[in-house]
Amino acid sequence: MFSGDIDRAAFVVYFLGAIVPLTGLAVVVDRYVLPTLDNRNAEIGLIAGVLCVGALTLGAFLALRQVMSATIARMDRDKERLSGLLEWSKQLGATPHVSEVLEAATVSAAEIEDAQAAWIFLKGDQDEAPALSGSAGEDADHLYTRNAGAVDEIVTLSVESGRPAMRETSDGEMAIAVVPLPKESGLRGAIAAMKTGDAHFDPRELEALETLSGIASVALQAADLRDAQRNFFSHVTDMLVTALDSHLGFHRGHGQRVAQYANRLGRKLELDDATLERIHFASLLHDIGMLKLDRNQQMTRATCDQHCVLGSRMISRVRLWRDLAPIIYHHHEWFDGNGYPDGLIGETIPLESRVIALCDAVDSMTSDDSYRTPLALEAALEELAQCSGTQFDPDLVEAFLDLARDGLIEIGPPPMA
Ligand SMILES: [Fe+2]
Numbered sequence: 001m002f003s004g005d006i007d008r009a010a011f012v013v014y015f016l017g018a019i020v021p022l023t024g025l026a027v028v029v030d031r032y033v034l035p036t037l038d039n040r041n042a043e044i045g046l047i048a049g050v051l052c053v054g055a056l057t058l059g060a061f062l063a064l065r066q067v068m069s070a071t072i073a074r075m076d077r078d079k080e081r082l083s084g085l086l087e088w089s090k091q092l093g094a095t096p097h098v099s100e101v102l103e104a105a106t107v108s109a110a111e112i113e114d115a116q117a118a119w120i121f122l123k124g125d126q127d128e129a130p131a132l133s134g135s136a137g138e139d140a141d142h143l144y145t146r147n148a149g150a151v152d153e154i155v156t157l158s159v160e161s162g163r164p165a166m167r168e169t170s171d172g173e174m175a176i177a178v179v180p181l182p183k184e185s186g187l188r189g190a191i192a193a194m195k196t197g198d199a200h201f202d203p204r205e206l207e208a209l210e211t212l213s214g215i216a217s218v219a220l221q222a223a224d225l226r227d228a229q230r231n232f233f234s235h236v237t238d239m240l241v242t243a244l245d246s247h248l249g250f251h252r253g254h255g256q257r258v259a260q261y262a263n264r265l266g267r268k269l270e271l272d273d274a275t276l277e278r279i280h281f282a283s284l285l286h287d288i289g290m291l292k293l294d295r296n297q298q299m300t301r302a303t304c305d306q307h308c309v310l311g312s313r314m315i316s317r318v319r320l321w322r323d324l325a326p327i328i329y330h331h332h333e334w335f336d337g338n339g340y341p342d343g344l345i346g347e348t349i350p351l352e353s354r355v356i357a358l359c360d361a362v363d364s365m366t367s368d369d370s371y372r373t374p375l376a377l378e379a380a381l382e383e384l385a386q387c388s389g390t391q392f393d394p395d396l397v398e399a400f401l402d403l404a405r406d407g408l409i410e411i412g413p414p415p416m417a
Contacts, residue, residue, distance in 0.1 A: 102134030
């Protein structure tokens with residue numbers, strides 16, 4: 001530890017800078033000065049002088065060492081707090097949901113402040129006062145219930161004034177520190193920490209809490225934006241899928257059923273979350289290009305070619321959906337190269353497209369649409385097995401048949417919109 005190294009260095013400096021010269025002085029006095037003195041009082045005075053110098057040096061060293069130890073201990077605590085803040089800032093930055101950021105911010109506040117409880121309060125436009133939005137610490141709920149009036153009062157004061165606030169009880173049994181979220185973040189709220197039993201917050205702890213409040217507000221804004229994005233995409237996708245269903249007039253719920261099969265198949269294949277998310281949205285939107293085609297037009301190979309290209313072009317214009325475009329473009333490729341639009345072969349076809357192609361076919365065979373009699377699941381699975389290696393990726397067919405054997409594939413009425 002840093003403090004241990006400094007302590008050892010101080011002893012070495014004391015030994016070389018004080019003990020060695022003083023010992024040398026004592027030897028010189030003893031050998032060369034004392035024999036020349038014939039006055040007993042002068043001898044005693046000289047010895048006392050040397051001893052006094054030694055005692056003063058030792059006293060000064062001990063006092064200096066104590067100051068150094070206190071300073072180093074404070075530096076160690078600051079370093080620990082800074083490392084904690086850096087660690088938490090990384091975690092908060094990577095936290096995707098607002099609720100998770102609120103939880104992480106209070107846990108970090110309690111840890112960094114070494115406090116028994118920490119809370120975060122947020123004030124919406126319609127709220128009269130900041131409302132408790134997250135807490136951490138074993139006794140957080142109990143402490144808040146017992147001190148709700150005092151805590152709410154100091155939090156409101158801090159949020160309204162935009163300044164940190166601290167309060168301690170006169171018996172030192174309880175201390176609370178509150179820092180507001182920075183006004184520039186556009187959020188109104190505060191982080192509070194409470195200590196009990198010989199409780200005290202020093203100014204450095206308050207500074208650390210202010211830094212944490214800044215980090216938490218940035219993370220909250222980012223998570224809120226991500227939540228808004230997710231909400232937007234999920235609802236816009238719903239609207240597009242509904243529009244597609246009503247445009248085609250048949251095949252209602254096709255996109256949702258394909259997404260359901262594809263999600264199960266993706267999980268069976270243990271695909272990562274990002275791939276599963278791409279598969280989900282691309283399944284829902286795979287036939288979106290049909291919106292650009294005349295619904296009365298007969299579905300020929302040329303028309304089908306077009307819906308892949310048109311759909312991929314439509315989706316590629318949405319920046320956050322751009323990675324879905326190639327998946328949609330290739331969802332009618334065959335594993336043996338006899339598909340369209342590009343006639344890609346095997347694993348050159350994106351995995352997500354191969355998954356959707358298989359699930360699309362299963363639903364087309366089994367759903368009650370207007371142009372063919374639906375097959376029972378067993379018959380559809382048989383057809384799937386026959387087309388393994390030609391139309392479909394054999395590994396995916398295998399995994400899908402496993403799912404069906406485990407009873408995880410159900411065909412039925414389209415899900416409700
Ligand atoms: Fe299609």
